Amino acid sequence: MRTTVSGDLRPTLTHLRADGVSVLLEHGDDLLPIVRHWGAELGELSGEDLQAVALAAQLAHGDSPFDVADEVTVLPEHARAWIGRPGVEGSRQGRDWSPAFRTTAAPERQDGPDHQRVLTRAVDGAAYLSVVHELELHAGGLLRQRLTLTNDGQEGYAVGRIRLTLPVPERAGELLDFTGRHTMERIPQRQPFSAGVHSREVRTGRTGLDAVHLLCAGEPGFGFRHGQVWAVHLGWSGNQVSYAERLYNGARLLGAGELLEHGEVELGTGESLTTPWMYAAHGTGLDEVASRFHAFQRTQPHHPSRPRPVTLNNWEATYFDHSMPRLKELVDRASRVGAERFVLDDGWFGGRRDDTSSLGDWVVSAEVWPKGLGPLVDHVHARGMEFGLWVEPEMVSLDSDLARAHPEWLFSTGGRVGLASRQQHVLDLGHPGAYAHVRGQLLMLLRDYDIAYLKWDHNRYLNDAGHTPAGTPGVREHTLAAYRLMDELRSAAPGLEIESCAGGGGRVDLGVLERTDRVWASDCIDPLERQQIQRGTFLLVPPELVGTHIASGRSHTTGRRHDLDFRAATALWGHMGIEWDLTSCSEQELEQVATWVRLHREHRRLLHSGAVVNGDHHDDATWVHGVVAQDASEALFHVVSVGRPSTTGPHRVRLPALDPTQRYRVELLRPGQEPLVAGRGVVPWAVDGVVLPGRVLAEVGLPVQPMLPEHSQLWRVRRAGG
Ligand code: DGJ
DSSP, rough: EEEEEEEOOOEEEEEHHHHHHHEEEEEOOTTSEEEEEEEEOOOOOHHHHHHHHHHHOOOOOOSSSSEEEEOOOOOGGGTOOOOSOOOEEEBTTSOOOSSSOEEEOEEEEEEOEEEEOOOEEEETTTTEEEEEEEEEEEEESOEEEEEEEEEEEEEEEEEEEEEEEEOOOOOOOOOEEEOOOOOOOEEEEEEOOEEEEEEEHHHHHHHOOOOOOEEESTTTTOSSSSSEEEEEOOOSSSSSSEEEEEESSSSSEEEEEEOOOTHHHHHHHEOOOOOEEEEEEEEESSSHHHHHHHHHHTTTTTTTOOOOEEEEEEEHHTTOOHHHHHHHHHHHHHTTTTEEEEEEOOOOOOOSTTTTTOOOSBOEEEETTTTOOOOOHHHHTTOOOEEEEEOOOTOOEEEEEEEEOOOOOOOBBBBOOOOOOBBBEEBOSHHHHHHHHHHHHHHHHHSSSSHHHHHEEEOSSOOEETTTTTEEEHHHHHHHHHHHHHHHHHSSTTTTTEOOOOOOOOOOOGGGGGSEEEEOOOOOOHHHHHHHHHHHTTTTSGGGGEEEOOOOOOOOTTTBOOOOHHHHHHTTSSEEEEOOOOGGGGHHHHHHHHHHHHHHHHHHHHHHHEEEEEOSOOTTTTTEEEEOOOTTTTEEEEEEEEESSOOSSOOOEOOSSSSSSSSEEEEEETTTOOOOOOSSOOHHOOOOOOOEEHHHHTTTOEEOOOOOTTEEEEEEEEEOOO
């Protein structure tokens, strides 16, 4: 890690540098910062150089529609010749809707051990508004910024939008972002960065199964390993917008902000609103972008430091069947194959025997668990595992004691509770009574049982989410309350881990990840679908924070059948788990699962600390991804046949990110299988492995051992001795 600040700075220019990234900020003419450069590191620049770089960045303003250059700050202002989307939208009963902020002092530097920080204060005295802009460049090269807006006037200020932006150069001609749906999250979509606005808006109160995830602009055709890419992400779990905007003058911005409903926020005198962090990463290829997000998360104080316990979740094994003998047998088998945590999913509370009732009644069902959860928890502990429990604290069923006692705690507007979804509604955690109820019941559970982990689910979109009875919009308050509840539970039960699940991967963002320990990437664990889902999720979230489970032989969500080796090899990469009814497995299958769990545990340190890499391949039927140790001493690669190639093989796979000057031994790993014997259908190197320089592996690669479609193979790479 290297973070440096160039010396000899003139007051208006700040050059931040970290691990291959430069950010050049200009504070001129009392403006909020103009980002003169965000991208590849510019090296050591003297104060004089910096002034020259800033000068060279300025455009002629002959073509500007105004008599000034149409420059844009991090908070675009119409008052300053920006005719695109403004940074602040709001008004004081129709006035003060076009603020023009002027800085009040020189920018402040507030560097920390892992980051450089520039703080800028500005006011608009005529509109009675002031802002504080914070920008940080972290070790690892991740940039983030946020803004606090304060109402200095005597009358309320209704905030519509606050969007922060970053410029990208004209060569960023192509956009990539993500969409998706239940059981199919993180589907990439590409398009040219054309004039106008490409806007991705979330109005459903959670990040979304179709979340934008990362909004990237890059050199056309950019891939995992090539082409410069600039990417942004909003660290927020509620309504939001991410957008790319291109204007007549060639300016290209990436922007993001919370999406507030009309009347959602009115700042009283002296009141402030702070935006979520907008994160930004630049890199050569998407792998480098991802490495910056990973480096940031890995240095956060709450990032889990102990090995991620292999988890068995009973959901797809038993669904709502919580019969004790069956669960005990599942626990026994989980411990036999090497699981380290057992999670009891939905169905343990109130009258919840299916998904039609009882959300909100977070009390152990006496009908199903006459002696409470104690006997199961003890059994799990006796087998040397941790115990985890599923909850869905933000939800309420109409058929629940909670809804019957407090219908006024449900979100509603216009006298309607909104549309039902999965036969459930949303509890307004912004209501103090509702918040206290859920908090109290969850704390009681944490007090009564030794619970190491909560799987925090959120199975529906918010719709008509207004505070009852007034009906005023409540998503922002709810989102903040959900965060607060997670924070309070964690501080009341030190060591408690939380998983962010939302009908699969519907709440995967750096806001929720500030207080959770992993995300559930998808309800789909079909290993074929998981290739794309995990590849997309890993672009933002490091693998140790992404749940990846071994599926049943026949996928519950797609009906496809896959060999156990492909299912296990796909689950190997993240926070590994099992979501299969082990009580139905043969002895041989149990042995095979145990072998894969052992392999994961053996490589867990590498998998959860190394750099995630992906190959850019011409052959769409063969994908390769892997993890390379930060010192490039070892790596593990997964070569996956996602379809049938149109040409016969053998197809070559190039191995990226190794040290080109070192020699490596590459071996085909066949966990639990007989070694390959030379002969027909076997690529010769795969029999005993091969030693090659990193440069040859990256440039020439190795032929893939022929395999059937929807199968995969593991290649272990270690620096060769001597
Ligand atoms: C949706 C989750 O994504 C599943 O894993 C499971 O926990 C169910 N909810 C339980 O209702």
